[in-house]
Amino acid sequence: xxTSIVTANSMLAIDIGxxxxxxxxxxxxxxxxxxxxxxxxxxxxxxxxxxxxxxARNAIQALQGILKRxxxxxxxxxxxxxxxxxxxxxxxxxxxxxxxxxxTLVVGLLKDVSLESARRLTESTYTRVIDSVSLGxxxxxxxxxxxxxxxxxxxxxxxxxxxxxxSRSVQKLLEPIxxxxxxxxxxxxxxxxxxxxxxxxxxxxxxxxSLASHLHFSSxxxxxxxxxxIPPAESELAQMFIKIRKKQLKGLDxxxxxxxxxxxPTAFATGRMVRFLSNVYGSQKGLLSVDxxxxxxxxxxxxxxxxxxxVYPQFGQGENLTGLLNYxxxxxxxxxxxxDIPPTAIIDFLHQKALYPATIPATKEDLVIAQSVAKQAxxxxxxxxxxDFPKDAAFIKPTLTPLFDPIIAGGxxxxxxxxxxxxxxxxxxxxxxxGISTVILDQNNxxxxxxxxxxxxxxxxxxxxxxxxxxxxxxxxxxxxxxxxGATILKxxxxxxxxAEANVDLKYGFLEVLPLGSGxxxxxxxxxxxxxxxxxGPGRGVKNLQINGGALGVVFDGRGRPLDMPSDPVRRRxxxxxxxWTLGGG
Amino acid sequence: MLAPVHHVIGLTTIxxxxxxxxxxxxxARVQQKVTAGEVVAETRWAREHVLLDVARxxxxxxxxxDRLIKCQVDDKLAASSEVAVGKGLFPRTVRAPREARVVxxxxxxxxxxxxxxxxxxxAGFPGTVIQVIPNRGVVIQASGGLVQGVWGNGRIDxxxxxxxxxxxxxxxxxxxxxxxxRGSVILGGRIEHLETLQALAELPARGLIASSIVPGLLAKxxxxxxxxxxxxxxxxxxxxxxAYKLLSTNAKREVALNAETFDRYSGSRPEIIIPLxxxxxxxxxxxxxxxxxxxxxxxRRAPAMGMVGSIVSIKPGLTTLPSGLRAQAAEVKFENNExxxxxxxxxxxxx
Numbered sequence: 001x002x003t004s005i006v007t008a009n010s011m012l013a014i015d016i017g018x019x020x021x022x023x024x025x026x027x028x029x030x031x032x033x034x035x036x037x038x039x040x041x042x043x044x045x046x047x048x049x050x051x052x053x054x055x056a057r058n059a060i061q062a063l064q065g066i067l068k069r070x071x072x073x074x075x076x077x078x079x080x081x082x083x084x085x086x087x088x089x090x091x092x093x094x095x096x097x098x099x100x101x102x103x104t105l106v107v108g109l110l111k112d113v114s115l116e117s118a119r120r121l122t123e124s125t126y127t128r129v130i131d132s133v134s135l136g137x138x139x140x141x142x143x144x145x146x147x148x149x150x151x152x153x154x155x156x157x158x159x160x161x162x163x164x165x166x167s168r169s170v171q172k173l174l175e176p177i178x179x180x181x182x183x184x185x186x187x188x189x190x191x192x193x194x195x196x197x198x199x200x201x202x203x204x205x206x207x208x209x210s211l212a213s214h215l216h217f218s219s220x221x222x223x224x225x226x227x228x229x230i231p232p233a234e235s236e237l238a239q240m241f242i243k244i245r246k247k248q249l250k251g252l253d254x255x256x257x258x259x260x261x262x263x264x265p266t267a268f269a270t271g272r273m274v275r276f277l278s279n280v281y282g283s284q285k286g287l288l289s290v291d292x293x294x295x296x297x298x299x300x301x302x303x304x305x306x307x308x309x310x311v312y313p314q315f316g317q318g319e320n321l322t323g324l325l326n327y328x329x330x331x332x333x334x335x336x337x338x339x340d341i342p343p344t345a346i347i348d349f350l351h352q353k354a355l356y357p358a359t360i361p362a363t364k365e366d367l368v369i370a371q372s373v374a375k376q377a378x379x380x381x382x383x384x385x386x387x388d389f390p391k392d393a394a395f396i397k398p399t400l401t402p403l404f405d406p407i408i409a410g411g412x413x414x415x416x417x418x419x420x421x422x423x424x425x426x427x428x429x430x431x432x433x434x435g436i437s438t439v440i441l442d443q444n445n446x447x448x449x450x451x452x453x454x455x456x457x458x459x460x461x462x463x464x465x466x467x468x469x470x471x472x473x474x475x476x477x478x479x480x481x482x483x484x485x486g487a488t489i490l491k492x493x494x495x496x497x498x499x500a501e502a503n504v505d506l507k508y509g510f511l512e513v514l515p516l517g518s519g520x521x522x523x524x525x526x527x528x529x530x531x532x533x534x535x536x537g538p539g540r541g542v543k544n545l546q547i548n549g550g551a552l553g554v555v556f557d558g559r560g561r562p563l564d565m566p567s568d569p570v571r572r573r574x575x576x577x578x579x580x581w582t583l584g585g586g
Numbered sequence: 587m588l589a590p591v592h593h594v595i596g597l598t599t600i601x602x603x604x605x606x607x608x609x610x611x612x613x614a615r616v617q618q619k620v621t622a623g624e625v626v627a628e629t630r631w632a633r634e635h636v637l638l639d640v641a642r643x644x645x646x647x648x649x650x651x652d653r654l655i656k657c658q659v660d661d662k663l664a665a666s667s668e669v670a671v672g673k674g675l676f677p678r679t680v681r682a683p684r685e686a687r688v689v690x691x692x693x694x695x696x697x698x699x700x701x702x703x704x705x706x707x708x709a710g711f712p713g714t715v716i717q718v719i720p721n722r723g724v725v726i727q728a729s730g731g732l733v734q735g736v737w738g739n740g741r742i743d744x745x746x747x748x749x750x751x752x753x754x755x756x757x758x759x760x761x762x763x764x765x766x767x768r769g770s771v772i773l774g775g776r777i778e779h780l781e782t783l784q785a786l787a788e789l790p791a792r793g794l795i796a797s798s799i800v801p802g803l804l805a806k807x808x809x810x811x812x813x814x815x816x817x818x819x820x821x822x823x824x825x826x827x828x829a830y831k832l833l834s835t836n837a838k839r840e841v842a843l844n845a846e847t848f849d850r851y852s853g854s855r856p857e858i859i860i861p862l863x864x865x866x867x868x869x870x871x872x873x874x875x876x877x878x879x880x881x882x883x884x885x886r887r888a889p890a891m892g893m894v895g896s897i898v899s900i901k902p903g904l905t906t907l908p909s910g911l912r913a914q915a916a917e918v919k920f921e922n923n924e925x926x927x928x929x930x931x932x933x934x935x936x937x
Contacts, residue, residue, distance in 0.1 A: 042588060042931070047853025048873035049588075058588065100851065142637040145697075149635075179637075179690060179697055185608070248851075319850065322801075344821070347801045351820035352887060355736055355848075359887040359932045360911055366888045367909040418910025 009090035010082055011460060012071065013449035014056050014255065015266060016096040017043055018295035018318045019358040019412065021055035023063045024449050025071075025089065026460055033460045035469035038444050039063030042358060045098040045249050052098060053251030078258050092259040093452035097266035097295045099249055101128035101313035101320070102241065105153035105190070107173055108134050109160030114196065117222045117230065118159035120388060121195065124234040124309045125241045125265050126296055127155065133176075135169055141176040148180035153190045154244055156212075157237070158204075161197030163223050170200055174207045181211035189213045191240050195221040195233040213247075216240050234309065238268040262456055267291075267298045269451030271309035276454060276461065278302025281406075284394050285535075288404040289447055290431060292378055292411035294318030294357045299385040301404070303393050310385040315377040317370075317413050318357030321350045324373070327380055335565060336372040336429060338576045339365060349373065367418070371426060374413040378430035396434045396480045396533050400561050403435045403535050408470070410442030420473050420551040421583030428511075428557050434478050435535030436524075438548065441471040472518060474550030478557040481532040482564070483508035489558050490528040495544070497521060506558040509575070511582045513556070516549035523547070524554065552583060587914060589875045590934040592884055593734045593857075594828045597868045600732055600859055601716070605723035606707050607631075614724050616717065620709040622744035622842045626724045627707040632699035636683055641694025643680045644672040648694030655696060661688045669696055710742050711842035711859040729868050731836060731860035733817065733829050737799070738845030738856030741813035745792030747860075749773045749837035754797065755824040760785040767791060771841050773833050776822050777814075780806055787812065793843035795833065795858060797825035797892075813845035815856045823892045826884050827921055828936050836860045875935040877916060883933040885918075890928075894936060895920035901927065 010027040024038040039062030044055035057076045064071050070087035073079050079088025104127040108115025115134045122129055130151045133144055156177055161170045181189050192212035194204045198220050209215050218233035242263050246252045256263040264272075270289055278287040284304070291298040297315035301308045313320050314327060324333075330343040349369045353359065361367035386401065393402040409415075409427055417423040423441055427433070446469055450461040481489050487508045494502045494514050502514045516522050523544040530539045547554065559579075566572045577585075610629020614620060641651035654670045657663060663682040672678040686698035713728030748770040750762050756775035763772075763785040771793035772786060778800050786794055793813040798821055807814045817829050825833075842859040849855075875881065881897045895918040905915040905927060913929040920926070 044588075046850040048591070050851070050853065140637070142635045142697075145635050145637070146633070150633075175693075176637075183635075183689060344800075348819075348821035351801055352891070355819065356886045356932075360907075360913055360929055361909045362887065362907045362911075362929055362932060363889050364909055367911070418912075422910075 009457070011091045011093065011453055011457065012060070012078070012089040013453055014059065014092065014094045015445065015449055016045070016052050016056065016094065016098045016252075017266070017293060018045075018098050018316070019043060021052070021059045022445060023056065023059035024444065024446065025063060025067065026453065026464060033463035034467055035444065035446060035464050037063060037066045039066060043098050051251035052096070052249045053254045056251070056255055080258060091456050092255075092262070093449070093456055094255045094259045094263040095266040095269045095448045095452050096242070096245055096249070096252065096263065097126060097293060099126070099245055099295075101126050101296075102154050102244055103128055103130045103151065104155045104157060105130060105148065105151070105177075106132045107156060107158040107160070107177065108132070109169055109173065109196075110134060111136050113225060114160040114222045117228050118157045118195070120228075121159070121221055121230050121233050121237060122157060123311055124230070124271070125237055125267060125311055126313055127311075128313060133173060135173065144176040145180045145183070148177065149183060152184070152188055155240065156190045156192045158192065158194045159196045159221050161200060161220075162225065163198050163220050167197060167200050167203065170196055171203060171207065174204065178208045178211050181208060191244055192216070193218065193233070193237060193240055195219070195236075214240060214243050231307070234268065234271070238265050241265050262452060264452045264455070266448040267296070267300070267309060267311045269448035270298055271300045271307060271451070272454060273447050273451035273461065274300040274302045275307045276451070277465075278307065280462075283405060285403040285405045285435070286389075286393055287406060287408075288431070289408045289410070290378060290381075290414070290427070291409075291447070292317060292374055292413035294412060297377055297381040297411075299381055301385065301389060303390050306390045308385065308388050310381070310388065312381045312384065315381045317353070317374060317377065319354050321354040321373070324350060324377060328376055333372050333376045335572065336375045336576070337368055338573055338580060339368050340569070340573065341365070341369060345369060346373070370413070371417070371422065375426050375430045378426070382431055396535060400434050400480065401432050404433055404437055405435075406438040406440050407431065407433055408440045408442055408447060410445045410447055415441060415443045415445060419584055420471065421580070421585060424473050424476070424552060424555065425580060425583050428476065428478070429563060432478075432561055432563055433476060434480050434561055436475065436477050436542070436545070438475055439473040439550070441473050443471045444469060446470070472548060472550035474516065474552040474555055475524070475547045476555045476557060477526065477534060478561065479506070479528060479532045479534045480561045481508065482560055485509040488529060489532050490526055490534070490541075490556070492524065492526045492556060494547075494554055495523045495525070504556060506556045508558050508560065509564070510558045511555065511579045512558070513552060513582060514554040516547070516553040518549055518551060520549035521546060522549070555583070587877055587930050589877045589881070589930070591871075591873060591875050592934045592936050593732050593871050594826070594832055594936050595732045595871055596832055597729065597862055597864060598732050599727065599729055599867045599870050600711070600713070601725060601727045601870070602710070603719070603723065603725050604707055604710055605719065606705065609721040610705070612718050612721065612723060614709075614715045614718065616715055618715045619713075620715060620726065621712050622709055624709045625706045626709050626715070627722070629705050630702050631705055632687070632702045634699075634701045635689070636686065636698045636700055638669055638680055638696040638698065639694065640670045640680050640696055644670065644678055646672070646694075651694035652692065655691055657688045657691065657696065659688055659691055662686075663688065663698070708742065710844050711744065712861050728859065728861055729864035730862040731832055732871065733832060733858040735815040735817045735845070735856035735858070736819055736848060737816035738847055739808050739810060739814040740845065740847050741811065742844045742846070743771070743792045743813050744840060744842040745769055745771045747771045747773055747795070747833070747837055747839055747841040749834050751775045751825070751830070751834065754827060754830040758782050758796070763789065765789065771795065771843055773837065775825065777803060778822060783807060783810055783814075786810075793845070795843065798823035813843045815843055815845040815858060818892045826892050826894050826936070828882070828884075828894050833858070872937070875937070877930050877933070877935070882936045883918060884936045885928065885932060886934055887932040890920065890926060893920050898925065
């Protein structure tokens with residue numbers, strides 16, 4: 001990389017999460033941008049402080065303590081730009097996921113067409129759909145008005161009408177929304193995003209323009225019946241989300257001012273980074289990022305021609321946890337547990353963690369419960385996200401997870417696990433990857449920050465990615481197979497750079513590990529048994545595949561896809577303990 | 587590190603805003619002494635609307651309909667009164683279906699507000715009005731004991747507090763409830779049976795202070811018409827010793843129970859106020875604290891969840907916990923003389 005394109009500018013990135021606020025410094029070292037250090041402090045969106053800038057200042061202060069360099073002045077304002085004495089930074093970017101999910105009303109002409117597209121659009125940021133309205137609905141206009149007044153949506157997303165198509169129907173849908181907004185006090189009026197028929201812009205302005213807190217337009221997310229185009233609207237929605245958050249979260253306007261408007265929703269910034277990386281990697285396989293945070297679980301996937309961003313507040317590990325049982329059963333959470341835990345302990349855990357999202361497991365039993373809950377939440381999020389993965393993605397079987405490489409995992413539940421093996425088992429069980437993938441742990445939760453940084457400096461993410469800011473867990477090999485427990489399903493060999501070899505016979509139902517440390521590389525040869533697919537077709541292997549090492553090395557997951565778990569709970573717990581032990585557990 | 591604070595205070599100055607959900611008429615005045623049940627503001631709110639499509643009913647264009655509509659915004663209409671009359675030999679008439687107020691007219695339509703109901707805002711606890719917030723409500727100041735809770739069913743009331751807890755771990759069962767408790771606020775311990783909630787509703791009780799409630803009863807608890815406040819958590823948790831001591835020693839006093847729902851963003855928390863006389867204004871509670879040796883702390887998570895202890899020392903750097911996680915931690919000594927290493931994020935300062 002020529003150094004001439006590196007401007008010697010330092011950049012501070014702040015992520016305001018539901019539980020924690022992180023301040024991360026990127027700076028130029030030896031002609032390249034590097035992740036320097038990060039400081040962390042509890043977020044202060046909530047009472048009694050209710051000012052997110054305080055948590056940000058505290059995180060910067062923690063960072064100052066590590067750097068032994070002043071970033072804040074005596075009034076605790078950020079020193080911008082950097083000074084000759086080395087204090088301050090040259091730029092700031094901010095990402096935010098803190099705050100309750102935005103109450104959203106979705107409006108579409110046809111239930112299965114534009115309404116469904118509008119619903120999919122809401123899943124690209126931190127929203128909770130409180131109601132939906134379509135032409136086929138049974139409610140009278142006055143009932144729609146009463147519902148809006150009762151539920152007080154903070155955001156309305158309107159889709160519908162193909163470009164050049166009929167306009168009268170869309171107008172009919174907008175009337176009750178305009179009337180309801182008119183009846184709401186001005187400070188309670190919702191922000192409106194119109195992502196429908198391009199030719200209706202003037203009419204939408206006339207009908208709801210003066211009655212919305214903000215009115216945004218994006219290109220039609222359903223330009224024709226058989227075509228959906230969500231990404232441009234995602235960008236508009238991200239801007240709208242930040243405007244709503246600036247109203248809700250005191251102090252965000254100050255941070256946004258310091259950042260010169262470079263404030264993004266955390267999930268959107270992650271999505272940007274995934275799009276960027278999938279362009280860089282340019283592989284036939286997809287690229288997957290999962291983030292298991294307190295406010296939500298975020299799945300971002302990049303494919304050859306499409307990216308998918310899914311934000312699931314209902315699967316977050318914080319205040320929404322009490323609602324998890326609306327989507328799953330206790331038995332399905334308990335199936336991941338290595339201990340015989342009474343179901344009531346899970347219910348109590350969900351309620352207590354929802355009350356105190358920032359708390360962490362201090363005992364082994366509490367950690368087992370937390371990991372079981374996290375695993376089930378990520379499993380459910382992946383199931384949901386898979387519905388919107390492109391049909392032409394690289395699959396071994398369309399009913400399984402597509403082929404991804406790499407898989408990047410972040411968020412407190414993953415990066416705070418006590419050891420990489422624990423994080424990896426959580427990922428293998430919930431994401432259930434197939435084929436051969438590199439697994440990377442975003443232990444400093446840099447993905448969204450790099451996504452935001454890229455909006456100011458597009459070289460910075462490239463440089464930082466090439467350094468050791470991310471923890472490579474290793475290469476995982478996950479064959480697709482159904483066999484008898486204990487049957488050999490593949491033979492594999494790793495040839496190290498030293499010329500030494502390590503071999504493994506993988507049996508169905510087992511996990512195996514071959515060592516290959518961080519910074520090391522090797523050549524992997526796999527010969528699958530008949531019918532076993534590792535991504536090259538049934539029974540077809542690979543020779544001398546260049547792979548890089550990681551904290552765990554090369555991990556072979558012979559447990560079948562979908563994951564084959566014994567129904568007997570005692571046997572299942574024994575096996576999970578064994579798997580955990582294989583990945584470094586005690 | 588900044589510490590969350592859970593207020594359990596024997597005597598303090600309590601200042602609370604009491605606001606209408608929508609604008610209305612404030613009836614209290616500055617310096618007025620108010621009782622817990624006294625109305626300080628009121629308003630009217632219509633829960634339903636009726637949209638009359640006059641143009642369609644009369645078979646005319648919207649513009650023509652607008653000329654035929656006889657009412658204006660803010661007009662009050664009696665049931666069956668004329669809203670618009672058509673033209674011709676046998677003109678059709680559009681009438682108000684119910685008593686209503688006109689809220690919008692235009693485009694050949696009339697939007698009516700119907701089913702108006704009165705909302706009364708009560709003081710919630712006895713004190714002095716120190717500020718009037720025009721059209722919204724008041725700020726009330728009082729002195730007394732304050733115990734914050736973690737869950738409330740959204741109701742508010744006051745009454746004489748009767749202690750049915752023998753220990754902080756008491757489970758309140760229906761057999762403990764008898765007719766002599768009618769009109770009382772019950773200090774009741776752990777709630778594990780639906781029958782207990784029903785028995786209190788049948789009395790009726792004026793309120794229930796519980797240390798915990800099992801998750802399966804939360805939906806029913808929300809339906810109860812008396813306030814239910816949970817001090818310590820969801821599940822089966824004993825009452826923290828500081829709250830138990832304060833509440834049990836104030837039994838047979840009048841208490842105000844504001845079981846509003848916990849909202850981490852607005853800061854609203856369910857709370858018990860024990861009005862007490864004070865010659866001068868006692869100190870206000872601290873809203874923020876930092877963890878320090880000697881701080882009285884309550885555990886928010888296992889092990890020892892709900893227990894109160896005091897910080898012996900803050901551990902330098904990060905400490906590896908029995909779970910294997912590494913975090914900033916402190917050594918905490920509990921009332922039973924046991925000591926534990928607890929991550930700071932799992933504690934809150936009590937005071």
